[in-house]
Amino acid sequence: MDFIKTTEQESNYNDLEKMNLTELLTNINNEDKTVPLAVEKAIPQIEKLVESIVLKLEKGGRLFYLGAGTSGRLGVVDASECPPTFGVSHDIVIGLIAGGDTAIRKAVEFAEDSKDQGWKDLKTYQISDKDVVIGIAASGTTPYVVNALKECNANNIVTGCITCNENSPLALTAKLPIVIVVGPEFLTGSSRMKAGTAQKLVLNMISTTTMIKLGKVKGNKMVDMQLSNKKLVERGEKMLVSELNIDITTAKKLLETHGNVREAIRKHKSNE
Template sequence: MTKITEQPSLYRHLEKMSVSELTANINKEDKKVALAIEAALPQINQLIEMIVEKLEQGGRLFYLGAGSGGRLSVLDAIELPTTYGIPKGVVNVILAGGVAHLVEAREEEEDNREAGWKALESHDVSKKDLVLGISASGTTPFVLAALQACQSKGITTGCLVSNPESPIAGAADFPVEVITGPEFVSGSTRMKCGTMQKMVFDMISTTCMIRLGRVEDNKMVNVQLINDKITDRAVKMLMERAGLEDYEKAKALLMEKGSVKKALDTLNS
């Protein structure tokens, strides 16, 4: 395979560039990310359809990753229970080094071939679930070995990689290859690859939540009332959708039922 992610930057002598030149060139490279994702939409769509199917049948999604991609998957997963009201544990993250050590950047753990599968086993992973491996290079041992173990046990796998024809794609039932090209700083896959990963995670989780009925019209009707800003937004959402005019009465109903969705169901029953 060709490691495009490790190829030299298209730009030379970065240290001689002005601030305006640096930001313009970084922005020029970032513009390529959305087009790379567009080219991979058929693969992304197939993966999402399978994730939705698994979740509808009571299964779970496991993000499995190391480095920047793994850390970005943590950010995606932790917001879903609050934003969409799904139970904790539906979307999970297996991070090299452990989620508890998120900010420590334990990059050496990506070479641990046993840890990924052991972590999945500790969550009682099964054929009902889908494990999505994340690796810019497509070769990360932590991810590769765990996906291979999953496949040997009939557990459905997917991946998100940025090099073509990688070993990790070969170990995925639903591979997604988004080829973003050489990085602005050679090999720094926290840049375009990281931007791509964040965009694709948003695409996967948001589409899944919509398809699972966690959104109505374009509203987060299952959002959890965790602070004043979100509660105010939810009250106004309830008033709009139910045709209510009294803010305090709408708020009282919302707080009693716990979500816009449940309040609307009560009003419509």
């Protein structure tokens, strides 16, 4: 089967500049509605990858996201949210983007075209077969990502990917590919739209289910979250009130003493 980039195909809509605002917004929204259905079809692929991630992280391994442009930024976002949400170290889930941290805010020209920089970036972290690397690229052709995964395969490192094109070089390179076919974008070729939304949904699923399986959630609560602002402190207090059936004053004291919801629950129950 020939490889066709559906993400680069002509939009199903034309004369966008002639549409009024209501038409533009409605049509974009109609396209967006198709994304979760496309993700649903890939749940078996996502499950296989998460199973491998959990096994590696349970043994002290790490999860790396590797991407360029929008894809790279989405990986960095998901990685950066794991420590405050789940209380894990910053070196457990790591997001790398072509062009380095500068590229998070400003595009670095031709950074994604490097065939060896992705692997070089991974090697700065002493990447090994204890780890998992997920390449993220809507097109599935980004040299920075594809070639890094080839090197990972050669070094017996588990590889996954999130791409939106079937039979792409990335999908064929990753040992555990996730392919979300969202079709042409509303604005032809603008893969930050549906493709980016699909990638974000999948990243949410990967990190959240992984952390749940690693024991970082109790019930449906983020009991290991970092109490880094007033909102999160108040959330933690409410968790204690609900879990321990105590008043808010007691909850405040417990949280101040132990600095962590899980530890506060454990200490209080052990003293009962």
